[in-house]
Amino acid sequence: MIRNNVRRLEIMDLLIREYQYCCSLSRVPKCPTFVKRSVSSVSVRFVKNISRRWRLVVPTGIGFSLLAGTQWNYLHQYGYRIDIDDGPELLNDVMVTCYCCLPLRTxxxxxxxxxxxxxxVSLRPTLYGFYANIFHADLDEVELDLSAFPNLVEFFVRKLKHNARPIAQNANMISPADGKVLYFGPVSSCRVEQVKGVTYDLRQFLGDHLNDLTLNEITKKTTQDDYVKSLLKNPDNRLYQLIVYLAPGDYHRFHSPTDMIIKFRRHFPGKLLSVNPKVLKFMPNLFSLNERVVYVGEWTGGFMAYAAVGATNVGSIRVYCDKELTTNTVHWPESAHWKEASLDNAHIAKGELFGEFRLGSTIVLLFEAPRDFQFSLQIGQTIKVGQALNTFSSKESDKKLERQHLIINVAQDWRDIWKPRL
Structure with missing residues (x-):
């Protein structure tokens, strides 16, 4: 017993001394060798990954910087030329230049x-209903069930019920699309308002020599104001304009505003800048820069130009009577000039389907009419397809009143015949 206790005490004393010796050497335990190796390997991998990323990032950044610098220099040297009063107007504002440099077409x-x-199929009603709630689209007007639209584009160009858009019969000019009226009124010069206070160049928008005149004849014989007069079939008439903006929730098919004959089409490949009214206020000449399709022809009042303007995120513009039209495609500088195609005097009836936007955009309507033509609209109001654009002139209403008075007078005279005269 005594020996066992002595041994226990010796062992306890030995353990205490070893513990004190270890504490005296260091309070921090040393790391094993395998931990050191793992830490060193991780650090080496981290450094290698960093070096590889920098090898990729630095050349890419330098390349994009050179590309942006080249584009910036080109825009400041040449800009987007728009001839106004025999002098170029350049969009040199920094914000406008940066905005035009964005790859909006891509x-x-x-x-x-x-x-x-x-x-x-199971998600279509939910997704389309959610979209309709955000952009205030009226689903009660849709002819088909929501599950019948395979994708969002087909929902955009949805067909409405038969009597959803009645065509006004008491007017010779109706609204071509659902949307918001940005501007309307007579056109007296090539500086035409796209919104109130901000203009675009009509000559650049439509192109030159519309009425069998060469470019040299126009530049020599006509001025900017005479260009508008050269469009008129009757010199006693005036040129009028209507701009309708289609919001994301609107019905995206557009119709013929009147009985018209289309002679030819001009496709202007250009930018795809936003045509939102908030952007139009700060971007002059935007309609002259954007991609657009202009259909030139005649109606009973004279000259007619029906233009569908492209915009950001507009997949394409489709016109039913023009099967060869393709928009929003890759184009090179040599093919950036407008292309013209004949439509062999295609006849489009009032209210007939004309085309569709594969997302929202803008309709610009330019037409010739008598000087007493009066719009029954207000800037900023919402209009629908088939709604009358004009009211009867005062002369026509006066003639109707005179005719009514004449009929009443004749009826009174015949009634007075049977009365005995005193």
Missing amino acids: TSRIWGWLTSIELP
């Missing part, structure tokens, strides 16, 4: 592809 094509992807 993003619009990508967006057009995304909205064309077929959606699951």
Whole structure:
């Protein structure tokens, strides 16, 4: 017993001394060798990954910087030329230049592809209903069930019920599309208002020599104001304009505003800048820069130009009587000039379907009419397809009143015949 206790005490004393010796050497325990190796390997990998990323990031950044610098220098040297009073107008503002440098055509094509992807049938009513609630689209007017639209683009160009858009019969000019009225009124010069206080160049918008005049004849014989007069079939008439903006929630098909004959079409490949009214206030000449399709012809009042203007995220513009039209495509500088195609005097009736926007955009209507033509609209109001644009002139109403008075007088005279005269 005594020996066992002595041994226990010796062992306890030995353990205490070893513990004190270890504490005296260091309070921090040393790391094992395998931990040191793992830490060193991780640090080496981290450094290698950083070096690889910098090898990729630095050349890419330098390349984009050179590309942006080249584009910036080109825009400041040449800009977007728009001839006004025999002098170029350059968009040299920094914000406008940066905005024009954005790859909006590429993003619009990508967006057009995304909205064309077929959606699951079970999710279609929920997704379209959610979209309709955000952009205030009226689903009660839709002819088909929501599950019948395979993708978002087909929902955009949805067909409405038969009597959803009655055509006004008491007017010779009706609204071509659903949307918001940005501007309307007579056109007296080539500086035409796109919104109140901000203008675009009509000559650049439509192109030259519309009435069988060469470019040299126009530049020599006509001035900017005479260009508007050269469009008129009757010199006693005036040129009028209507601009309708289609919001994302609007019905995206557009119709013929009147009985018209289309002679030819001009496709202007250009930018795809936003045509939102908030942007139009700060971007003069935007309609002259954007991609657009202009259909030139005649109606009973004279000259008619029906233009569908492209915009950001507009997949494409489709016109039913023009099967060869393709918009929002890749184009090179040599093919950036407008292209003209004949439509062999195609006849379009009033209210007939004309085309569709594969997302929202703008309709610009330019037409010739008598000087007493009066719009029955207000700037900023919402209009629908088939709604009358004009009211009867005062002369016509006076003639109707005179005719009514004449009929009443004749009826009174015949009634007085049977009365005995005193």
